[in-house]
Amino acid sequence: MFRKKISAVFLSVLLCVTVFSAFAADAPSYTATIKNSGEGRFKAVRLTPDIYNKTNSDLSDLRIKDSAGEPVPYFIRSDGGSEYETTGQSHAMSLINAYTRDDSFYFDYVVSSIPTHDIIATSIVFTTINTGFAKNIEVFGSYDNIHWEFVQNDSLYKIDNKEKLNIEFYNIQKYTHYRFKLANNLERISFDSVTLLYNTTTQERIYFVEEILPAFSVEERDNTTYIYIEGLKNLRLADITINTDSMFQRMVSVPIGINKELYNLTFGDTTYTDTTLFFDRRISYDDTFELIIRNNDDRPINIIGIIARYYADDLVFENSGSDGYTLFFGADNTLAAPVYDIERYKDEIIKEDIDRLEITEILFAEPIETPEPRDYSLFFNIAIITVAAVLGVILLLKLKKT
Numbered sequence: 001m002f003r004k005k006i007s008a009v010f011l012s013v014l015l016c017v018t019v020f021s022a023f024a025a026d027a028p029s030y031t032a033t034i035k036n037s038g039e040g041r042f043k044a045v046r047l048t049p050d051i052y053n054k055t056n057s058d059l060s061d062l063r064i065k066d067s068a069g070e071p072v073p074y075f076i077r078s079d080g081g082s083e084y085e086t087t088g089q090s091h092a093m094s095l096i097n098a099y100t101r102d103d104s105f106y107f108d109y110v111v112s113s114i115p116t117h118d119i120i121a122t123s124i125v126f127t128t129i130n131t132g133f134a135k136n137i138e139v140f141g142s143y144d145n146i147h148w149e150f151v152q153n154d155s156l157y158k159i160d161n162k163e164k165l166n167i168e169f170y171n172i173q174k175y176t177h178y179r180f181k182l183a184n185n186l187e188r189i190s191f192d193s194v195t196l197l198y199n200t201t202t203q204e205r206i207y208f209v210e211e212i213l214p215a216f217s218v219e220e221r222d223n224t225t226y227i228y229i230e231g232l233k234n235l236r237l238a239d240i241t242i243n244t245d246s247m248f249q250r251m252v253s254v255p256i257g258i259n260k261e262l263y264n265l266t267f268g269d270t271t272y273t274d275t276t277l278f279f280d281r282r283i284s285y286d287d288t289f290e291l292i293i294r295n296n297d298d299r300p301i302n303i304i305g306i307i308a309r310y311y312a313d314d315l316v317f318e319n320s321g322s323d324g325y326t327l328f329f330g331a332d333n334t335l336a337a338p339v340y341d342i343e344r345y346k347d348e349i350i351k352e353d354i355d356r357l358e359i360t361e362i363l364f365a366e367p368i369e370t371p372e373p374r375d376y377s378l379f380f381n382i383a384i385i386t387v388a389a390v391l392g393v394i395l396l397l398k399l400k401k402t
Contacts, residue, residue, distance in 0.1 A: 029330030038355030141175030
């Protein structure tokens with residue numbers, strides 16, 4: 001009986017230590033506060049770069065709880081993919097006037113066949129046989145060819161193997177007439193075709209693309225510029241743009257296997273530029289992202305800033321009536337992604353009106369505070385000695401009986 005009591009006590013202590021250790025290991029390291037608002041049945045919150053940086057790359061460690069501490073099932077809504085149809089519309093345009101005024105040259109175009117419904121456009125695409133030109137262009141829009149409204153400034157160029165023959169609108173436009181103003185037309189440029197485009201897939205993807213201005217540092221070494229960018233870990237990158245006022249044309253690469261010649265060139269009063277690397281949703285798993293510019297024998301360019309765009313995700317869940325919610329996360333690679341029923345009928349949910357919630361506070365602190373990191377090797381050594389002593393006593397008693 002005595003031996004059984006000792007064994008029971010020892011096993012109980014060992015079990016408590018094991019359970020406590022497991023609880024401490026599985027406890028979430030970070031929390032984000034989500035304030036509830038709106039009257040809708042379903043809610044959505046967009047993940048931020050700070051959250052991506054601290055989660056598993058597959059987001060398997062995300063958990064949501066309401067104010068009562070109850071788990072809240074969710075599904076992850078990402079941009080693009082099979083959730084959206086790729087549909088588009090195009091409208092051919094016809095030249096109705098071309099003239100010179102105050103040293104500027106004007107092209108006036110109208111949609112060739114105006115439909116009964118509103119025309120919406122996200123871009124205009126040009127084709128031309130002309131080469132060797134780079135032009136700043138002002139775009140105006142009109143509904144009646146009488147009253148014109150300024151739309152935006154842009155540029156068109158076609159020099160050597162570099163060309164830009166499209167204008168992407170900053171906002172969706174609904175004009176039927178477009179006027180293009182060039183500072184001059186010494187090259188006698190003419191357009192073979194002008195097409196007004198609207199692409200619905202692009203609009204959906206933009207909705208899920210976020211832009212950030214990450215912190216960065218620059219190092220010059222061996223005729224090479226190294227740009228170290230912070231805060232991009234686990235982001236599905238769309239593109240990264242280098243903001244510079246230097247004139248250059250150089251190869252730029254990243255360690256994940258992307259190489260491209262970027263340029264920023266100015267001739268006269270016209271600048272044509274491409275300083276953007278595209279990543280097609282590739283993920284960097286490093287805390288610091290690295291861009292490499294090969295300078296050869298030229299001086300390094302001046303880096304004014306970095307613009308990064310990434311594909312974001314929404315967490316969508318059903319409102320439980322809670323005043324707020326808490327998102328738990330912490331890059332615990334042992335956690336498998338939760339499996340919820342809501343994932344099975346998400347296609348129906350996204351057709352509903354969904355309230356957009358905001359993350360109001362992110363706490364990057366361990367929720368369980370310990371006074372000092374403790375070395376548990378002493379306890380394990382004591383446990384081993386105790387077990388050995390107990391076994392020794394049991395052995396001696398058994399020998400004594402024999």
